[in-house]
Amino acid sequence: MSENKDHSALKDIRKMGREELRAYYDQWAESYDKTLQSWDYQAPKQAASMLRPLIPGEATMFDAGCGTGLSGQALRDAGYSGRIDGSDLSPESVELARKREIYDTVEVIDLDRHPLPVASxxxxxxxxxxxxxxxxxxTGLLSEFCRVTRPGGYVLFTHRDDLVAEQDFFTLTEDLVEKGLWEKVEVTDPQPYLPGHPDYADDIGIIYFLFRVR
Known part of the structure; x- marks a missing residue:
């Protein structure tokens, strides 16, 4: 589940309730890949390239919020052959992700409901x-990511740079360091998010966060 109703006006999506958000992405699912391609969305490939030097090709992975499967596809394209499970809030997106035949399992999961239905x-x-x-x-979700990932494994996620500032997000991630849940490996400077998007291209970037679970 990444962002977009002509799908260029993304900023109001944060105001949606969970069922409204689910319906929004269900409606968008069929054209999602084509739209993201038109915006030159590179985050899945970048994420896969960050993990590749750290984790062997047979590694097991959880693609949390997989949408139609762009990140899973990027992992396979990067040479990962091990188990990859996916989840998303949108049933229509999950169905399209299954059709790619790159995941071992793909389930409808609301990442805002904890604990996640995933083993530790x-x-x-x-x-x-x-x-x-x-x-x-x-905080709850990132703590859950640490729970479902084995000690010594990695958690990699992105967040919009404007929201990182608004939410004091760096403090949140450091709190989890102090709690002993993970240690920082890399936090990038803001990177291009949707270079082809009419509003986001110049105004909104994303930051990649990579942590090792303790």
């Missing part, structure tokens, strides 16, 4: 790309 210490890596925009309980 199950994955070598959890990634969540273009998803945190819609999450209310950020």
């Amino acid at each position: 210490d199950l994955y070598d890596a959890t990634l969540s790309i273009g998803v945190l925009t819609y999450i209310q309980d950020l």
Whole structure:
């Protein structure tokens, strides 16, 4: 589940309730990939390239908020052959992700309902790309990512740079360091998010956050 009704006006999506958001992405699912391609959305490929030097090709991964499967496809294209499970709020997006035949399982899961219906210490890596925009309980979700990822595994996610500032997000991630849940590996400077989007191209970037679970 990443962002977009002509799908260029994305900024009001944060105001939606969960069922409204689900319906929005269900409606968008069929044209989602084509729209993101027109905006030159590169985050899935960038995420896969960040993980590739750290995690072997047979690693098990959880693509949390997988949408139609762009990140899962990027992982496969990067050479990952191990188990990849996906989840998304939108049933229509989940169905399209299943049709790619790149995931071992894809389930409808609301990432704002905790605990997640996922076993502890199950994955070598959890990634969540273009998803945190819609999450209310950020601390809860990131803590859950640590729970489902084995000690020594990695959690990789993106967040919009404007929301990082608005939410004092760096403090939130450091709090989890102090609680002993993870240690920082890399936090990038703001990167291009949707270079081809009429509003976001110059105004909104994304930051990649990579942590190792303790």
